[in-house]
Amino acid sequence: MNSAVLKGLKPAVAYVLRLRAAGDSRKALDGFTQLYRGWNLQKVGERGYSARMEHAGGGVIFRQLFEPVSCTYTYLLADPGSKEAVLIDPVLETVDRDVKLIDELGLKLKVAVNTHCHADHITGTGLLKKKLYGTKSAISRHSGAKADIMLSDGDSITFGKHCLNVRNTPGHTDGCVTLVTGDQSMAFTGDALLIRGCGRTDFQQGCSKTLYNSVHTQIFSLPGHCLIYPAHDYKGQTVSTVYEEKKFNPRLTKSLEEFVKIMANLNLPKPAKIDVAVPANLVCGLHDV
Numbered sequence: 001m002n003s004a005v006l007k008g009l010k011p012a013v014a015y016v017l018r019l020r021a022a023g024d025s026r027k028a029l030d031g032f033t034q035l036y037r038g039w040n041l042q043k044v045g046e047r048g049y050s051a052r053m054e055h056a057g058g059g060v061i062f063r064q065l066f067e068p069v070s071c072t073y074t075y076l077l078a079d080p081g082s083k084e085a086v087l088i089d090p091v092l093e094t095v096d097r098d099v100k101l102i103d104e105l106g107l108k109l110k111v112a113v114n115t116h117c118h119a120d121h122i123t124g125t126g127l128l129k130k131k132l133y134g135t136k137s138a139i140s141r142h143s144g145a146k147a148d149i150m151l152s153d154g155d156s157i158t159f160g161k162h163c164l165n166v167r168n169t170p171g172h173t174d175g176c177v178t179l180v181t182g183d184q185s186m187a188f189t190g191d192a193l194l195i196r197g198c199g200r201t202d203f204q205q206g207c208s209k210t211l212y213n214s215v216h217t218q219i220f221s222l223p224g225h226c227l228i229y230p231a232h233d234y235k236g237q238t239v240s241t242v243y244e245e246k247k248f249n250p251r252l253t254k255s256l257e258e259f260v261k262i263m264a265n266l267n268l269p270k271p272a273k274i275d276v277a278v279p280a281n282l283v284c285g286l287h288d289v
């Protein structure tokens with residue numbers, strides 16, 4: 001079991017314990033199975049339900065990697081048979097870490113994909129192309145950025161017997177996409193949907209109405225047990241589910257009108273690197289490197 005899975009287990013266990021403390025074991029089990037449907041649950045001991053969870057995604061190699069300055073998550077997915085790999089949202093400063101891991105696992109990086117033109121850090125896709133021969137970069141055709149593969153809604157990025165399906169989820173930027181595994185067990189939501197939050201909409205073509213519509217139609221329509229992996233987290237949270245975000249997201253559970261008001265009053269400072277990151281990311285992060 002990898003550490004991301006272990007961390008993902010903690011909120012589910014806390015949830016079950018809360019329900020069990022309230023004397024509702026049946027509901028506790030229902031909640032647990034709803035949250036993690038498709039994982040290996042086992043009854044252990046008399047006191048009810050413990051769980052042994054192996055991996056989501058049916059045999060996919062999966063790593064969640066963190067870059068602490070911009071609080072960015074990079075995700076590595078690979079097919080164990082063919083060794084083909086995809087890297088989602090690599091960061092320039094952690095390219096060597098990613099290359100080392102890919103080499104150690106004996107993988108071939110097929111595609112390095114950005115969920116959008118990031119404003120807070122420089123992407124590692126351009127440098128990865130130089131370091132790992134044969135890698136192709138990818139980004140939405142609505143992003144305004146250059147890449148080898150220009151993604152459209154409905155496209156698939158395949159790696160061995162696995163794939164990531166592209167869903168356009170604009171609103172944080174015009175070119176935001178959510179990448180969903182073929183079995184809909186995992187969704188990489190970029191900055192469209194964050195854990196108990198969402199991407200800001202006050203720069204780069206941001207539009208809160210568009211974001212609300214994207215999340216509700218393209219992400220909240222996925223199965224409740226689908227794991228949500230965002231591009232950032234600023235509080236140490238690692239993973240959520242569609243079920244949890246539909247129930248507990250403090251912004252997106254509100255009406256559209258309330259959401260628009262919340263987003264207009266976030267008053268966040270501009271990302272420190274925005275003026276260098278955006279021009280660099282328009283050219284795969286290779287600007288002035």
Ligand SMILES: N[C@@H](CCC(=O)N[C@@H](CSS)C(=O)NCC(=O)O)C(=O)O
Pocket residue numbers: 070118119120191197198199200201232268269270271272273
């Ligand atoms: N302090 C950080 C930038 C933080 C930030 O603005 N994050 C973005 C995602 S990166 S474009 C965001 O949408 N945040 C939403 C939120 O509610 O926090 C820096 O200086 O880099």
Ligand SMILES: [Fe+2]
Pocket residue numbers: 116117118119120172191199
């Ligand atoms: Fe962003």
